Amino acid sequence: MPPRPNKKRRVADKQAAEEVVSKKLKAAASAALAIDGQALVQFVDPDGKIAGPQLDVPLGTSKEQLGTLLNQLLENAEEMPYSFHLEETEITSNLAASFGKLASQSTERVLNITYYPLAVFRVRPVTRCTSSLSGHIEAVLCVAFSPDSTKLASGSGDSTVRLWDLNTELPKHTCKGHLNWVLAVAWSPDGSRLASAGMDKIVLVWCAQSGKNLGALRGHTQPVTCLCWQPLHVAEGDSFPLLATSSKDAAVRIWDTSVGVCLRSLTSHSQPVMQIRWSGERPDIGGVVYSAGRDCVIKVWNPKDGAMLNELKGHGHWVNTLALNTDYVIRSGPYSHEPAKFKDLAEKKEAAKKRYAEAIELCGGERLLSGSDDFTLFLWRPLVSKTPVCRMTGHQKIVNQVAFSPDGRWFASASFDKSVRLWDGRTGKYVHAFRGHVGDVYQLAWSADSRLLVSVSKDSTAKCWDISRRKLLEDLPGHADEVYAVDWSLDGARVATGSKDRLLKIWRH
Structure with a gap:
């Protein structure tokens, strides 16, 4: 005859089960009460400017209802999309869920x-390779x-x-003239010229057509x-934008x-200059040039007379990468995700000025962002102050590339510690680390709507990340070797990757 279970133990188990049920009921009841409550809210923009009066709203108000309220307060002719944040937490479902995470x-x-x-429009994530473009007989280093x-x-x-x-995804021209590796290519902001440069110390300019x-x-x-072109809207008069180049000879030249x-x-750097950026601020002097490199200093230049305006010090090792939160709009000049036709350069300049x-x-x-071999990043307002907005730590190895999202809301950093980190574009506050690569991460590219990010790595893959949900959206294997270069087209339709396997791949939705 099997032994009968202990009566005391049965009673204890029953009591424990009843306690769990009562706790769950209490939690559900308190959640319902919370959503039944009211709260005084005030809409503010990222700079702290108040939008409309204080409102008494139910705690059960959804994100969509907040959007409708704000559009009415701002008197928008058509409903615009917004993301909402209560202190540090983003409101993803309703006000009550985020309210529950507050300290007080x-x-x-x-x-x-x-x-x-x-962004009003949405870029679809890239999911498949539509073309493998062969033709190069050595590694593809830049796209x-x-x-x-x-x-x-x-x-x-x-x-x-x-x-x-890109209409046919077929080769159009092979431009021969360099005598050694081509390390950089850059399109002029009006799209009519392409500059290329590399190990042979020469800069070549090509006709795009x-x-x-x-x-x-x-x-x-x-x-x-x-290589870096002058922003279109600060180019003098009717003249074509100038070109800035940096070199291992410790000089920056303007052409x-x-x-x-x-x-x-x-020439005032004491070591090789690895990065330059041309800012669209100060149109009176044709913009401002930033340069940085292996002397650990970022220099600010007046391109009109060649005078050095400022020095930004903080990094303890080589500066590998610079990014401006206006890079996207400077690079795209007059063009947006919508197709447009322009009569002449003057019309393009006017459109570029408006977009900027x-x-x-x-x-x-x-804002200017710098990443370095000292594993840190610095966020600067170079024309406002010599001291950085903040210093960001967290990477375990060198920071290889940094990039701002097109709307300036975020920036991402790629590192040899195999991670991609996401930060707040205004404050530099750490937000999230994307992990998934099993090799050094080389480069990053943002989608035009700032909702997606693609990264490429030594592990021969590209990966597409979802910024709002903070997770991997698509794994894009296909290359047979390290992937060195990546770019996302400004209309959001395609991603291009270049690899050591000598192939260019085009990825689409």
Whole structure:
């Protein structure tokens, strides 16, 4: 006869089960009470400006209802999308869920709800490879889409630059002229010219339509590391934008590509200059140039007279990467995700100026970001102060690349510690670490709507991340070796990756 279970134990188990049920009932009841409650809320923009009066709203108010309320307060003609934040937490479902995470849960005080504008259009995540473009006979080292998203340029270790037609996804021109690896390619903001440079110390300028060599810019005595065009809206009068180049000879040179002459040589770095950026602020002097490299200092230049305006010190090791929160709008010039036709350069300049002004208003002033071999990042307001906004730590190895989202709301950093980290674009506050790569992460590219991010790695894969849900959306294997370069077209339709396996791959939804 089997032994009978202990009566005391049965009673104890029954009591424990009843306690669990009663706790769950109490929790459900308190949640219902919370949603039944009211709260005083005040909408504020990211800069702290108040929108409308304080409102007494139910705690059960959903994110969609908050959106409708805000659109009415701002008197928007058509309903615009926004994301809402209660202190540090994003409101994803309703007010009560985020209210429950606050340290002091008092409905007596006024709750500030910070709203961030989102892109009206949505970019679909890339999910499949539609073309493998072969032709290069060495590793593909750099890729870049043209501002109007109709062409793609790639530079390779085989000393050639190739132009690809994106309508057919077939090769268009092979541009020969370099004598060594091509390390960088950059489109002019109006899309009519392409500059390329690399180990042979020469900068070549190509016609985007015909692939014809428009001239060689000679002057650097060491490999050229970075290329950057002047923003279209700050180019002087009717003239074409200038080009800035940095080199391992510790100099930054500014060129007039129309006549092929060097206008300025900026020489006060003591070590190789690895990165440059051309800001759209200070149109009176044609913008501002930032340069950084292996002397651990970021220098701020006046391109008009070549004077050094400032020095930004803070990094303890080589500076590898610079990014501006206006990079996207500067690079795309007059073009947006919507197709547009322009009569002449003057019309393009006017459109670029308008888009830049809108971008500056959206992201609350221009900011500069730097990443270094000392595992840290610095966020700067270089024309406001010499001291950084903040210093960001967390990466365990060197920071290889940093990139702002097109709306300036976020920035991401890629590191050799195999992670991609997400930070707040205004404050530099750490938000999330995306983990999934099993090799060094080399480069990043944002989608035009700032909702998605793609990263490429030594592990031969590209990965597409969802920013709002903070998770991996698509794993994109296919390359047979390390993936060195990535770019996302400005219309959001395609991602291009370049690899050591000598292939360019086009990824689409």
